[in-house]
Amino acid sequence: MMNDHAHSPFSGAPAAAPLYASHRKIHPKAVKGRFRRLKWWLTAVFLVLYLVLPWVRWDRGAGLPDQAVLFDLEAQRFYLFAAELWPQQVYIMTGIMILAAVGLFLATAIAGRVWCGFACPQTVWTDLFVWAEALTEGDRGARIRLDKGPRDGAYIAKKAAKHALWLAISAVTGVTALLYFTDAFGFVADAAAFAASPLVLGWMAFMTVSTYLMAGFMREQMCLYVCPWPRIQAAMLDDDSLVVTYQGWRGEGRAPLRKDQNHAERRAMGLGDCIDCGACVHVCPTGIDIRDGLQMDCISCGLCADACDDVMTRIGQPTGLIRFDTQAAQAVKAERRAETPAVPTRIVRPRTIVYALLLIISGGLTTMGLVLRPTADVAVLRDRAPLFVTLSDGRIQNSYTVKLSNMTPQPQTFRLTVAGVPGAAVTVAGGGEDAAPTLTAGPDRVETARIHVRAAAGLPASTPLTVTLTDTATGRVHSAGTVFLSP
Ligand code: SF4
Numbered sequence: 001m002m003n004d005h006a007h008s009p010f011s012g013a014p015a016a017a018p019l020y021a022s023h024r025k026i027h028p029k030a031v032k033g034r035f036r037r038l039k040w041w042l043t044a045v046f047l048v049l050y051l052v053l054p055w056v057r058w059d060r061g062a063g064l065p066d067q068a069v070l071f072d073l074e075a076q077r078f079y080l081f082a083a084e085l086w087p088q089q090v091y092i093m094t095g096i097m098i099l100a101a102v103g104l105f106l107a108t109a110i111a112g113r114v115w116c117g118f119a120c121p122q123t124v125w126t127d128l129f130v131w132a133e134a135l136t137e138g139d140r141g142a143r144i145r146l147d148k149g150p151r152d153g154a155y156i157a158k159k160a161a162k163h164a165l166w167l168a169i170s171a172v173t174g175v176t177a178l179l180y181f182t183d184a185f186g187f188v189a190d191a192a193a194f195a196a197s198p199l200v201l202g203w204m205a206f207m208t209v210s211t212y213l214m215a216g217f218m219r220e221q222m223c224l225y226v227c228p229w230p231r232i233q234a235a236m237l238d239d240d241s242l243v244v245t246y247q248g249w250r251g252e253g254r255a256p257l258r259k260d261q262n263h264a265e266r267r268a269m270g271l272g273d274c275i276d277c278g279a280c281v282h283v284c285p286t287g288i289d290i291r292d293g294l295q296m297d298c299i300s301c302g303l304c305a306d307a308c309d310d311v312m313t314r315i316g317q318p319t320g321l322i323r324f325d326t327q328a329a330q331a332v333k334a335e336r337r338a339e340t341p342a343v344p345t346r347i348v349r350p351r352t353i354v355y356a357l358l359l360i361i362s363g364g365l366t367t368m369g370l371v372l373r374p375t376a377d378v379a380v381l382r383d384r385a386p387l388f389v390t391l392s393d394g395r396i397q398n399s400y401t402v403k404l405s406n407m408t409p410q411p412q413t414f415r416l417t418v419a420g421v422p423g424a425a426v427t428v429a430g431g432g433e434d435a436a437p438t439l440t441a442g443p444d445r446v447e448t449a450r451i452h453v454r455a456a457a458g459l460p461a462s463t464p465l466t467v468t469l470t471d472t473a474t475g476r477v478h479s480a481g482t483v484f485l486s487p
């Protein structure tokens with residue numbers, strides 16, 4: 001069953017809709033049930049992780065940050081427990097993002113917008129803000145009455161308490177976001193001494209205000225108008241994806257349940273199990289009526305299923321009038337007008353196989369990239385003036401600046417050699433004519449050194465030259481190419 005007014009992922013082109021609709025404030029009603037419980041558990045896990053991670057320490061050795069998760073923008077490093085990523089290793093971050101995207105595709109193909117309904121930060125923080133709203137202003141009915149009522153002292157007190165709580169949550173969120181980019185304990189010490197930089201305070205204020213606006217005021221507007229995912233996810237869904245559905249074949253026709261009526265009488269009158277109580281609509285965080293069919297506005301949070309299950313239990317009818325189900329199963333049940341025998345969910349199908357394979361491939365490549373990532377990086381820059389020097393013994397000398405990055409938490413020593421130029425010898429500036437010159441780099445440091453390469457006269461004007469640094473401890477080789485110029 002599709003809603004003609006919705007941009008259905010299954011129905012091709014979206015139906016014509018007005019380009020502008022004035023904002024309608026949504027007052028979601030509190031609900032109890034298994035999906036609500038699951039959402040609270042997940043919210044608790046995500047919030048604890050978010051709040052605690054910046055305080056977790058990880059010993060990387062002297063001189064290196066000991067924060068387990070740290071985006072050190074100043075030093076251009078990303079620390080993730082034992083892994084330390086440099087800007088040159090951006091491909092690993094790209095791999096992680098591809099992995100996350102493909103994981104999302106697979107989850108969507110199997111179970112619809114479960115990410116949106118259960119794990120998206122916008123959902124998690126909105127849930128938290130709605131909880132704060134209910135705590136200070138009461139549940140849906142009380143909030144509606146408050147908004148329609150007089151602007152008296154009680155109104156002001158409740159609104160002030162709500163906004164104070166929202167601001168407190170936003171401030172904790174803003175400060176915590178900042179802690180992922182700076183040393184957490186150092187920031188607290190700076191803040192206590194009123195020594196935090198304006199840039200840091202500005203970033204914190206930005207995150208605080210963003211949270212306050214997005215979770216307090218924009219809420220479902222972010223999902224409906226800002227986030228691109230609802231449009232994209234339609235491409236991942238098919239008739240075998242689990243989505244939140246109203247079992248219309250069982251629910252229709254709708255009519256309130258009269259006290260003097262039993263279910264057999266309702267059936268005889270052509271009525272279904274839906275008693276048109278509106279509970280499913282009142283709990284919906286995006287304010288839609290799932291009975292109108294699958295809609296792009298539905299974030300698959302399952303709260304309407306909880307609300308309807310509660311109603312069905314109270315009126316003595318089987319639960320599951322609103323449930324996670326596939327469009328394919330819906331069609332079969334509608335035809336035979338019965339739940340049983342159960343229609344199996346086809347989780348393994350070409351689309352999910354392709355996404356699973358992509359997940360395995362991208363996961364394998366990212367893991368390989370992480371495990372085999374280089375422990376050092378070398379870049380060579382040739383002197384531009386003079387291009388070369390003719391020495392007193394007739395040999396030609398070119399000079400270069402070597403930039404050596406030690407990407408490990410231990411000091412590294414490298415043997416310096418060159419190749420490609422016949423008879424060439426290399427020395428480190430100020431190091432004498434050492435037959436086996438070496439370069440050393442401290443832990444997690446970028447060192448620069450000047451080197452000279454000397455070769456007999458008579459070479460072509462430009463000869464390719466390879467500068468190689470060999471780790472004396474592990475034998476790992478790091479090379480960079482340049483040219484050797486002659487008269
Ligand atoms: S229709 Fe149901 S599942 Fe969809 S957003 Fe509303 S409450 Fe959540």
Ligand code: SF4
Nearest residue numbers: 274275277278280308
């Ligand atoms: S909660 Fe269930 S019974 Fe009530 S209106 Fe929604 S579908 Fe019908």
